[in-house]
Amino acid sequence: MSNQPYEGYDPYGQQPQAWPGQQPYDDPYAAQQYTQHTQQWQGQTWETQTQQPVTAAETAYLPPQGYAAPAADEVPEAPAPDPAPDSAYGPATVGGNTRVTDAQRARAEGRSPVIEPGMQPAALTALLGLLLAGAAAVGTYALLVPLVALQAVTAAGWFRLNGMWPARQGIALGFAGALAADAALLVSDRSPSAILGTLGVWVLLSLVLQLRSHADPDERMYGLMATVAAAALAIVAGGYLAAEADAVTVGAIAVAVAVLARALPLPTPASVVVALLAAAGAGVAAGAMTGLGTPGALLGAGAGACALIGHRVASYDYPSRFVHFTAGVALPLSAAAPAVYVLGRALV
Numbered sequence: 001m002s003n004q005p006y007e008g009y010d011p012y013g014q015q016p017q018a019w020p021g022q023q024p025y026d027d028p029y030a031a032q033q034y035t036q037h038t039q040q041w042q043g044q045t046w047e048t049q050t051q052q053p054v055t056a057a058e059t060a061y062l063p064p065q066g067y068a069a070p071a072a073d074e075v076p077e078a079p080a081p082d083p084a085p086d087s088a089y090g091p092a093t094v095g096g097n098t099r100v101t102d103a104q105r106a107r108a109e110g111r112s113p114v115i116e117p118g119m120q121p122a123a124l125t126a127l128l129g130l131l132l133a134g135a136a137a138v139g140t141y142a143l144l145v146p147l148v149a150l151q152a153v154t155a156a157g158w159f160r161l162n163g164m165w166p167a168r169q170g171i172a173l174g175f176a177g178a179l180a181a182d183a184a185l186l187v188s189d190r191s192p193s194a195i196l197g198t199l200g201v202w203v204l205l206s207l208v209l210q211l212r213s214h215a216d217p218d219e220r221m222y223g224l225m226a227t228v229a230a231a232a233l234a235i236v237a238g239g240y241l242a243a244e245a246d247a248v249t250v251g252a253i254a255v256a257v258a259v260l261a262r263a264l265p266l267p268t269p270a271s272v273v274v275a276l277l278a279a280a281g282a283g284v285a286a287g288a289m290t291g292l293g294t295p296g297a298l299l300g301a302g303a304g305a306c307a308l309i310g311h312r313v314a315s316y317d318y319p320s321r322f323v324h325f326t327a328g329v330a331l332p333l334s335a336a337a338p339a340v341y342v343l344g345r346a347l348v
Contacts, residue, residue, distance in 0.1 A: 117328030129256035136248035151178035157327030178234035239337035247344025254300030279304020310335030
């Protein structure tokens with residue numbers, strides 16, 4: 001075994017180290033030629049001689065190097081297929097949601113959030129209004145039958161309109177408040193204070209029930225507002241029971257005509273004007289039959305205006321078919337009840 005040090009190793013650090021076969025050069029020109037020679041030699045390794053060269057087609061499917069995510073504008077959006085014509089939901093997506101409703105799709109696309117109920121719910125509203133008008137002419141207890149149906153549909157439709165379904169407790173609470181108001185009206189000889197007292201009690205009851213809930217604070221506040229509003233609308237609909245019979249007949253007929261006119265295929269401004277004129281005309285005709293006379297036009301116009309407000313509320317935020325056949329049917333009549341009571345008391 002030789003005691004000579006390895007080539008390129010200087011134990012005293014006086015000479016620069018060199019790899020085997022490498023010679024130091026003092027001449028820059030010679031060093032440049034040696035560098036070119038070593039670059040050519042390093043390019044001819046055993047890896048490049050024994051392995052096949054990699055083509056561009058093979059590297060097209062290699063994963064990206066590093067951990068940087070692609071930019072948002074570099075990711076192409078997959079075209080969404082058209083939904084099936086008879087499907088209640090939109091097509092599947094690649095974002096995690098397996099089914100997207102038409103309302104969610106419309107909201108994402110920025111379309112108008114107002115979808116009017118249409119002619120079929122308007123026809124049901126007109127039918128219920130005619131039932132109220134006819135029952136009011138018969139008597140107070142006959143009026144209870146269509147009124148209770150109106151209050152039940154109002155409570156259910158309001159919860160569904162706010163996206164809260166199933167909400168059996170809230171619907172039952174609102175409907176119970178309406179029944180309590182009806183009973184208080186009958187006991188108090190149709191005094192309006194029965195409606196106000198029932199409203200106050202039911203607001204406190206709704207608050208106590210929501211305070212006992214274990215949901216998040218935001219959800220509890222949202223549920224409280226929906227419960228109070230549903231109960232208030234159902235209770236206020238009892239104004240038909242407190243109003244004069246002739247005023248109920250005129251107002252209910254005016255609401256029926258106004259909603260039917262609003263459902264006609266006309267531009268929205270023209271449809272609103274036509275509906276108000278139709279309600280006033282129906283008020284004149286119904287007032288002539290009941291003996292109310294000319295003030296029936298004012299009563300019909302007021303009830304028609306409130307009915308259009310209820311119709312507009314039921315059309316908001318991409319409502320579903322169930323909303324159209326509950327809130328879309330009941331809200332025009334429920335919203336018109338205060339106008340029927342106040343104008344009826346003032347004009348009759």
